[in-house]
Amino acid sequence: MLGAGIAGMLAATAVARHLDGVTVIDRDRLPDGPVPRPGVPQANHVHALLSGGARAIDALLPGTLDRLWAAGAHRIALPADMIALTPQGWWRRFSEMQFLVGCSRHLLDWAVRDQALRDDRISVLSAAEVRGLAGTADRVTGAIVRDRDSAAERVIHADLVIDATGRGSKAAGWLAGLGLPAVPEELVDPGLAYASRMFRVPDGCAAGFPHITVQMVPGTGLPGTGGALLPIEDGRWLITLAGTRSAEPPAGEHEFEPFARRLRHPVIADMIRAAAPIGPVHGFRSTANRRRHFAKMPVWPEGLVVLGDALCTFNPVYGHGMSVAAQSAALLADELGGDGLRPGTARRVQRAVDGVAAAAWMMATGQDARYPQTLARRPAVAARVFQRYVDRMMRTAGSRPEVAAPMLAAFTLSGSFGRLLSPDVVLATLRGPAGQPLAGPPFTRRERAQLGDPYSDPSSAG
Ligand SMILES: Cc1cc2nc3c(=O)[nH]c(=O)nc-3n(C[C@H](O)[C@H](O)[C@H](O)COP(=O)(O)OP(=O)(O)OC[C@H]3O[C@@H](n4cnc5c(N)ncnc54)[C@H](O)[C@@H]3O)c2cc1C
Numbered sequence: 001m002l003g004a005g006i007a008g009m010l011a012a013t014a015v016a017r018h019l020d021g022v023t024v025i026d027r028d029r030l031p032d033g034p035v036p037r038p039g040v041p042q043a044n045h046v047h048a049l050l051s052g053g054a055r056a057i058d059a060l061l062p063g064t065l066d067r068l069w070a071a072g073a074h075r076i077a078l079p080a081d082m083i084a085l086t087p088q089g090w091w092r093r094f095s096e097m098q099f100l101v102g103c104s105r106h107l108l109d110w111a112v113r114d115q116a117l118r119d120d121r122i123s124v125l126s127a128a129e130v131r132g133l134a135g136t137a138d139r140v141t142g143a144i145v146r147d148r149d150s151a152a153e154r155v156i157h158a159d160l161v162i163d164a165t166g167r168g169s170k171a172a173g174w175l176a177g178l179g180l181p182a183v184p185e186e187l188v189d190p191g192l193a194y195a196s197r198m199f200r201v202p203d204g205c206a207a208g209f210p211h212i213t214v215q216m217v218p219g220t221g222l223p224g225t226g227g228a229l230l231p232i233e234d235g236r237w238l239i240t241l242a243g244t245r246s247a248e249p250p251a252g253e254h255e256f257e258p259f260a261r262r263l264r265h266p267v268i269a270d271m272i273r274a275a276a277p278i279g280p281v282h283g284f285r286s287t288a289n290r291r292r293h294f295a296k297m298p299v300w301p302e303g304l305v306v307l308g309d310a311l312c313t314f315n316p317v318y319g320h321g322m323s324v325a326a327q328s329a330a331l332l333a334d335e336l337g338g339d340g341l342r343p344g345t346a347r348r349v350q351r352a353v354d355g356v357a358a359a360a361w362m363m364a365t366g367q368d369a370r371y372p373q374t375l376a377r378r379p380a381v382a383a384r385v386f387q388r389y390v391d392r393m394m395r396t397a398g399s400r401p402e403v404a405a406p407m408l409a410a411f412t413l414s415g416s417f418g419r420l421l422s423p424d425v426v427l428a429t430l431r432g433p434a435g436q437p438l439a440g441p442p443f444t445r446r447e448r449a450q451l452g453d454p455y456s457d458p459s460s461a462g
Pocket of ligand 1: 002003004005006007008025026027028038039040042045046047048049050128129130131164165166167168194284286287307308309310316317318319320321322323325
């Protein structure tokens, strides 16, 4: 297994069930606790684990969710515990339909890794950088690995090599080195930048405080800006601000709150003002949607699978990457559980994991192609028509639970995308929103009391 990130550890769990043993190779020295490490720089930013991914993780590694709750992760019911200003307006807080896990990415990675390593068929080789693949164009037989201390290189042989080295994966180049043709690649890049900062929760707001998002609006002819507040363990809020090309959030501490105040609603800026910062502002810019079509290669070597971000990255505002990685690992377990590793297994798995990424890819790129400075091909007419339907569905979902439920199921990768086109959902969507739109963030009475001014006045409620 190449890479000990979330995709690598979950895939290692899946493989260990069906093959002899797994060696997970990572260039980092893996910490024994929920702390930052260089190999996962995106971990400083809001990482929402959606219910579709959370269930897949818990099925592969039973007890992981309980462990996260015990470590202080928040179970955020959707949409009950969510204050969301979508492009179409504020969502009502219907009772729970799905959920997300609110915790730091550091905690999540560590919990998954520690759970996985309870299986003594899995071992880790750390401080070891993968430099290439061993084998031929017909069969990959191992990985070329350099020890970071001694700089010595050696080949580690394996029946199955899985590349889970994340967004910086060199798999396409390694395959070219074995004599395979170029890997077709698709890029939809709205030039999104992130800036994030950690805060200590103000007195009284720790328990049950909602997740807040002010979402970007595509299709206006202007760049998008947005933000999110995620309650995480240890009485902290992680706040991320984001903007597409030419509206990027600044990396400076003094500009953080002013940027948040210029969003479509100042609710996140108000939270920033109420809370105390406990760390610097971290920036991140490598956020493009990039899909490497390994499944479309005319030939594919036995013994190689590519998954996680190494296969496909998504604009992070949609929060799909970890869930797609988890569901891909679940699928790998199913495939190996059938016939084990046989001729053609690697290609079949590669096609299957590509299919897991497809729905999230469609959701992200459908939206992102509508920002004016996105680098992408113009979407086909059918995709543009479908997007208009999705817009109307979003507008309706905020006030109609019968549309909100299938929509949240699809969005959290918990239900089928096809359900969005079933007659009852289409009909309810065509009926449009119910009642008056909300005028402001729908905080509960208790949350208003916690927050004080400017939210203590119930007339500011939606
Ligand atoms: C700013 C940002 C915010 C995000 N927010 C969300 C979110 O809210 N929800 C969500 O689901 N997803 C989110 N994502 C996506 C999420 O981070 C990824 O989908 C997820 O990390 C993919 O896991 P992975 O294991 O494939 O890659 P990674 O987690 O990046 O792990 C890759 C591993 O490979 C190792 N490695 C790399 N190269 C080598 C090498 N040559 N040799 C050895 N080891 C190597 C690294 O050290 C690392 O351990 C976000 C991404 C970004 C950039």
